[in-house]
Amino acid sequence: MRRKLTAAGLVAAPFLLIFISLFIGRYPLSVGEVTGVLGAKAGFPSPSPLPIHVNVVWDIRLPRAILGALVGGSLAVSGAAFQGLFRNPLVSSGILGVSAGAGFGASLAIILFGSDTFYVYAFAFCFGALAVVLSYIIGTHYTSTPTIMLVLGGVVVSSIFSSLVSLLKYIADPYEQLPSIVFWLMGSLASARFRDIAISAVPMGIGMAGLVAMRWRINILSMDDREAQALGVNIAFVKGLAILFATLATAGAVCVSGVIGWVGLVVPHIGRMLVGNDNTVLVPVSLSIGAGYLVIVDNVARTLTGSEVPLGILTSIIGAPFFVYLLKKTKGRGW
Amino acid sequence: MTAVIETRKVSFSYGKLKVLEDIDLKVEEGEIFCLFGPNGCGKTTLIQCLLGILKPSGGTVLIQGRDIKCMKTVEIARKLAYIPQLHEKPFPYKVIDVVLMGRVSYTGLFSLPRKEDRRIAEEALDRVGMLSFKDKPYTQLSGGETQLVMVARALAQQTPVLVMDEPTAHLDFRNELYFLETIVHLIKETKITVVMATHFPNHAFYFENSNTASRVALMNESMFYAQGRPGDVLTERNMYDIFRIKSKLVSHKGEEGDVRHILPIKTFAEYS
Numbered sequence: 001m002r003r004k005l006t007a008a009g010l011v012a013a014p015f016l017l018i019f020i021s022l023f024i025g026r027y028p029l030s031v032g033e034v035t036g037v038l039g040a041k042a043g044f045p046s047p048s049p050l051p052i053h054v055n056v057v058w059d060i061r062l063p064r065a066i067l068g069a070l071v072g073g074s075l076a077v078s079g080a081a082f083q084g085l086f087r088n089p090l091v092s093s094g095i096l097g098v099s100a101g102a103g104f105g106a107s108l109a110i111i112l113f114g115s116d117t118f119y120v121y122a123f124a125f126c127f128g129a130l131a132v133v134l135s136y137i138i139g140t141h142y143t144s145t146p147t148i149m150l151v152l153g154g155v156v157v158s159s160i161f162s163s164l165v166s167l168l169k170y171i172a173d174p175y176e177q178l179p180s181i182v183f184w185l186m187g188s189l190a191s192a193r194f195r196d197i198a199i200s201a202v203p204m205g206i207g208m209a210g211l212v213a214m215r216w217r218i219n220i221l222s223m224d225d226r227e228a229q230a231l232g233v234n235i236a237f238v239k240g241l242a243i244l245f246a247t248l249a250t251a252g253a254v255c256v257s258g259v260i261g262w263v264g265l266v267v268p269h270i271g272r273m274l275v276g277n278d279n280t281v282l283v284p285v286s287l288s289i290g291a292g293y294l295v296i297v298d299n300v301a302r303t304l305t306g307s308e309v310p311l312g313i314l315t316s317i318i319g320a321p322f323f324v325y326l327l328k329k330t331k332g333r334g335w
Numbered sequence: 336m337t338a339v340i341e342t343r344k345v346s347f348s349y350g351k352l353k354v355l356e357d358i359d360l361k362v363e364e365g366e367i368f369c370l371f372g373p374n375g376c377g378k379t380t381l382i383q384c385l386l387g388i389l390k391p392s393g394g395t396v397l398i399q400g401r402d403i404k405c406m407k408t409v410e411i412a413r414k415l416a417y418i419p420q421l422h423e424k425p426f427p428y429k430v431i432d433v434v435l436m437g438r439v440s441y442t443g444l445f446s447l448p449r450k451e452d453r454r455i456a457e458e459a460l461d462r463v464g465m466l467s468f469k470d471k472p473y474t475q476l477s478g479g480e481t482q483l484v485m486v487a488r489a490l491a492q493q494t495p496v497l498v499m500d501e502p503t504a505h506l507d508f509r510n511e512l513y514f515l516e517t518i519v520h521l522i523k524e525t526k527i528t529v530v531m532a533t534h535f536p537n538h539a540f541y542f543e544n545s546n547t548a549s550r551v552a553l554m555n556e557s558m559f560y561a562q563g564r565p566g567d568v569l570t571e572r573n574m575y576d577i578f579r580i581k582s583k584l585v586s587h588k589g590e591e592g593d594v595r596h597i598l599p600i601k602t603f604a605e606y607s
Contacts, residue, residue, distance in 0.1 A: 219436060231436055231439050231488075232412025
């Protein structure tokens with residue numbers, strides 16, 4: 001019974017936070033005004049709301065909150081999966097180079113096509129995925145994907161793409177392109193519209209669903225390769241599948257939000273302290289916490305000052321004290 | 336009767352280095368088969384060939400008469416369960432979660448352990464006397480307790496065979512004995528077959544002394560030097576031939592008849 005309640009709470013929390021986000025912002029709105037917009041959009045016969053209200057609630061706050069939840073969930077789930085897969089709690093969703101690759105893709109698109117979001121998304125996603133493929137190829141060059149080789153592959157590929165990003169920054173036009181690149185790399189959901197969700201929700205959704213579905217297998221993959229195989233798991237296939245899902249989720253997230261640190265590393269740890277290390281529980285809990293966390297932080301990002309604060313800066317500034325508090329409170333339980 | 340495990344002229348090499356050469360063995364149902372030999376003689380490689388983790392470069396491995404090459408990973412996992420020498424603990428999983436992993440070969444890629452799997456896992460823990468540790472983080476267990484959890488995980492796999500690679504290598508005096516007792520108890524109770532690599536000839540004697548059908552293969556330099564009953568294979572002569580040591584076979588009256596052990600006396604190393 002308690003388990004079911006907790007589960008229900010975990011599912012409901014991100015939705016509740018999304019709903020609350022609709023009221024938060026520089027433009028004050030009453031409960032009636034917000035529900036009026038939602039009601040009108042849902043097709044209920046009601047007095048048509050003011051266009052400015054529709055604009056604020058439906059075109060700005062709602063897509064932003066939904067995208068925040070998707071991105072946060074994706075980063076946290078793939079972080080948890082990678083930590084299991086690599087048997088290392090210090091690993092995050094960017095371990096195989098997806099963030100570095102996406103950063104390069106986005107910078108390249110900004111230089112080639114200006115800040116047209118479509119090209120930025122497409123390039124960020126493709127180069128993020130390409131980085132993982134390259135890491136994987138380097139890792140598998142040595143018989144059957146030993147974990148260390150994969151991590152090394154990720155390190156090599158990440159550093160190459162980071163250098164390339166620096167190169168692009170160096171040659172970029174310092175008045176137009178350079179600020180866009182720097183701003184993108186700091187991560188933000190400011191440009192989120194429903195169109196962005198439609199594009200990126202597909203890879204994020206597939207990735208998250210896949211990892212949640214195969215979460216018990218992540219327990220097994222965290223065992224020594226020989227043991228995992230003797231337990232009956234076809235390691236190369238299952239590991240490859242997990243990496244594929246995690247990459248879809250992360251690349252889908254990074255391409256719309258830019259590089260957002262911390263979530264993929266620390267949210268799984270918050271989960272570990274709260275519910276333990278069993279991935280059958282940890283993976284869905286990380287999803288829920290990650291989704292809720294990013295929605296909250298994004299609300300802070302857009303209300304803290306008159307202009308937008310980049311999300312990637314806030315995730316750790318807000319998250320770090322909370323993490324320390326949790327460490328103290330649980331005395332590092334789960335570790 | 337077909338042997339539970341049979342190898343025919345199995346050989347294996349890492350590049351040019353030959354690690355196994357023409358290994359022929361037959362393990363019968365309900366017996367314990369010990370692989371004994373010096374460091375680097377190929378025991379672990381042979382064990383991994385039996386488990387299908389390494390592919391032999393020549394010869395065949397048969398599991399209950401079927402060629403292992405034609406078996407999927409899942410099928411092998413339902414026949415052979417593996418107990419490693421030293422299990423690395425990546426995360427502080429609960430004991431029960433670790434044992435549940437033994438059930439993975441019975442469930443689909445996208446499914447979770449069922450109630451039935453949980454029951455089997457608890458039963459397996461109970462068998463090795465570790466049920467009370469069920470909800471403990473297994474990083475808090477001692478080496479001996481961890482090995483018992485590994486046995487429980489293997490039992491949860493419900494296989495006819497347990498394959499163990501020096502399972503007592505990191506256990507203290509008592510835990511080593513307790514581990515061996517547990518294995519003997521299991522064999523007598525369930526007719527499970529055991530293949531065990533070991534560094535200690537007295538393990539083979541222990542099994543013989545406790546009236547378990549036991550055989551030992553003495554390995555040296557990637558080949559079987561001798562195989563048979565412990566009393567016939569583990570002689571002072573063979574110890575000298577393989578290890579260059581002087582040893583003493585001792586025998587005394589135990590609770591259930593004669594008990595034999597072999598004691599190492601001295602090497603012939605020269606100190607300058």
